[in-house]
Amino acid sequence: MASLTIDRAYTNLLEHLQRPKPTISLDTVFSSVPYYLSHLTLPHPTQLTAFFISSALWKELTLEQLKSIITAFRFAVHSKHSEIQKSDRWFTIRTPQQQLVEWVQAILKGISRGDSQLKFCILGGILLGFDDLGEDTISVWEKNRVERQVVIACTEIMDGLNDSDEDPWKKEFLSKKSDSDSREVMFLYSCYTVLPLLDEEKFSALNVQKLAYITEGGIESSFLSGRILDSSRSSMSKENNKVVIQLNSSLVKRIQSVLNNQLYRDAAPLAKLFARCLSTLANQNPRSALETFKIVVEEMEKLNSKVEKDWNDSILSTAASEDDIDDSSKPISTDIWKILKTLLFSQLMVLQTILASLIYFKPSIFPPHISAAAIAHTILRSMHNQAFIISQFGGIAAISDGFKELKRVVYSTLDLIAADSNSNQQADLIDHLLSSLQRSQLPRDHASYQAQTAFTLTVMEQLITSLTDETIEQKIIPFAITYLDDTQHRDTFESAHSFILAIFTSQGKKQRLEPSSNASDGVPSLSEKLAPFYTSCLIRNSEEGRLTTDQLRLTFSNLIKNVSSSGNDALAWFCITPLLSHMDSHKKVKVVSSPESSSSPMIMPLLLTLVSLMSCVPRLLLANILEEIRTRYQELLAEHPSQRDEVNRAILEQIMSQVGDLDKEIVLTWWTKDMRGGEESYSNIVVY
Structure with missing residues (x-):
């Protein structure tokens, strides 16, 4: 036109x-x-x-x-x-x-x-x-x-x-207020809007190390360098047992400034840009990348440490649920949690890239003062500071419902630490986590303390094979056993039992690989010393409201399986005996209290646990355990015929999928003759 x-x-x-x-x-x-x-x-x-x-x-x-x-x-x-x-x-x-x-x-x-x-x-x-x-x-x-x-x-x-050679990214960014119209914010907005469209060749032509530092500075500034909850103590109070946040306080203004920050609102694309810079730098210059990785994770730890300290100092951290927060303060409380979770998500994006690079770097690339395990160590310390946020997503336990990106970062980090046999990173990390809890001024039932405890127990569980028996016995077990009966805090309770179970699993593997390690000097293994104590603990926690039936079956069967792997049949039976005695005690209580009362709710989990042991005991004890199952099975059905199907399903599941091939014929014979009404006694079956 x-x-x-x-x-x-x-x-x-x-x-x-x-x-x-x-x-x-x-x-x-x-x-x-x-x-x-x-x-x-x-x-x-x-x-x-x-x-x-x-x-x-x-x-x-x-x-x-x-x-x-x-x-x-x-x-x-x-x-x-x-x-x-x-x-x-x-x-x-x-x-x-x-x-x-x-x-x-x-x-x-x-x-x-x-x-x-x-x-x-x-x-x-x-x-x-x-x-x-x-x-x-x-x-x-x-x-x-x-x-x-x-x-x-x-x-x-x-x-x-910035033309300065001394930390230009940090000096330029962190010295300024997070002004949305600053040159740096406008530059970063342009970067994460436009640069994702560049192919790798063009993107690599940039000074990605400097861009990474500028981006890191932008992320830090968007979260106020960790001062998100600064002055929270003076901005909160408790009225009528509810947390009240003063709506005209400096804390509320600080939270609003974060929410209004363009870089915070675009935290995801900003973190993706940062991660791409680090990935490209790792491909271009691995040694420079390692130096950058070290700086980045150290800055993360400083920021997270500040956030954690301010959170623990705030009254809001004592609120167990939204019901403990005043209605007028719930919107700002929601905003605070939104910011904290966004911080975690942003860091996870970056950490995934760092860990992916560390895993594939050749050992010759690492300078003397940097190792993959050392960087991983710093990452876990940093995430330990975020445990109170991580707990909102179900924690990091393998069986928890936590989201997969979080678990991938944690377990990749643990793998790097466990794989480093030339340093003391494993023991140093455990010392740091334990001493951090010991120095904590928080009460034991504080949510943050419980979150860090569950985090620590899970980390120790994953590193168990890399630690010496001395470290486990002298430092870790005394810490873990204090939570084995703490049913008020379910996460730490279950994490503690999972950790003890990991000890038996680790010891069992070690015994199978080195069957003569303790036999020559007659010194009992760690699992042999721990087994009687943990058996008593499981019996205590078999009551309703403690370990679930599935948890009890799993833990008890693994205990017996790993104790049996040492060849100590006497100890295996010693650990089974309290279970039998506990079942007998329930029968006596029933008779004394009321002959007409039902013992099924209490006996059933114990009987199912006993059934789980048929695939775990050594062959010399198999006849005894099968006879005990038969006797108690018949006693239960005499009073509660309706329980037959559940017990039968549990027995058949053990026979078909858990019992080994060498023992399967014996157990099948017992099932068809003793349990199904045959005339031949199991005691007449020859055990080969």
Whole structure:
């Protein structure tokens, strides 16, 4: 539409853009520019773009203006593409793709001498438009040209942010307030909006190490360098046993400033950009990447430590549920938890990239002062500080319902520590976690203390095979056993039992690999010393409301299985005897209290536990255990015939899927003859 090249509205637009103090509204500019860019004949788009980028309107560029510039040029690409498709192709020999290329080249000429930040925005808008329309819209060559210009503009901005050699990222970012209109925030917004469109070759052309540091600074500033809950103590109180947060307090203003921060609102794309920088740096220069990884995880630990301290100092941390919070304070409480969870998610994205790189680095790459285990150690210390947040997602136990990204990070970190046999990282980590709990001023029933305890128990469980028996016996077991009866705190209660079970499993494997390790000197193994105590503990926790039936069956069967692996049949039977005695005691209680009362609810879990042992005991004890099952099975059915199916299912499940091939014939014979009414006694069956 050639007439538009000289119409009065267009001329007025150019005049306003040239004025030292333009009076034209921004809405008019952002609606007019895409229209004229897409309708003007060449070379007028070059002129308009040059006037636009040099306008005094952008002398004090704001984030909202920057967003509008990106959107305007993105829309201009759409509009130009639409105009080309509608034009009469009889009057041109150029293909639609060629026409769009010429138009883009005209715009590139117009911005050639403009401000780098404005060029970055305009080029970004064009790339976003290309991405919207698909690969066939523009030639690969022209798209590559635009991407190269994006890299140049981005590099120019980074070079201008700070020329100091001393921690430029931190000095530049953390010394400033988190102002949404600061150069750094606008630069980062442009980066995580545009740079994901670059292929790996173009992205690698950037100074990714410096970009990583700038991005890290942006993430830290968006979370106030960990001072999210600063002054929380003076901003909260308890009234009528409910937490009240003063709505005009400095804490509420601080929380609102975080929620209004553009980088916080875009935490996910910002973290993805950071992770990509680290991944690219790892491929380019592994040694530099290791130095960067070390700095990043150390900064995370500092930030998380500050957040944890302020959280524990706040009255809000004592609220067990929303019912403990005053209605007027629930919205701000929800906002606080939203920020804390966003912090965790952002860090997990970055940590996944760091761990993936560490796993595949060759040992020769690591300098003397850095190791994968040391970085992993720092990560776990940092996550230990976040245990109160992690507990909101079910914790990190293997059987918990926690989300998979969290578990992947934790268990990858533990694998790196466990794999390092040339350092004391395993023992050092355990010492740090235990001493942290010992130094804590929190009461034992505080939610944060319980969360850190459950975290510590799970970490110790996963590292059990890497620790010496001396460390386990002298440091870890005394800590864990204090939680074996603590049913008021279910997470730590179950974690403690899972940890003790891991000890028996580890000791059983060690015994099978080194069967003569303790036999020669007559010294009992750790599992042999622990077994009698833990048997008594399981009996205590077999009562209703403690271990579930499934948990009791699993723990008791694993206890007997691993004790039996040492060849100590006497100890195995010694551990079974209390179970039998406990079942007998329930029968006596029933007779004394009331012959008509039912013992089924108490006996049933114990009988099912006894059934689970048929696949765990050594062959010399198999006859005894089968006879005990038969006797108690018949006693139960005499009073409660309705329980027959449940017990039968448990027995058949053991026979078909748990009992080994060598013992299966014996157990099947017992089932068909003794249990199903046969005449032959099991005691007459020969055990080979």
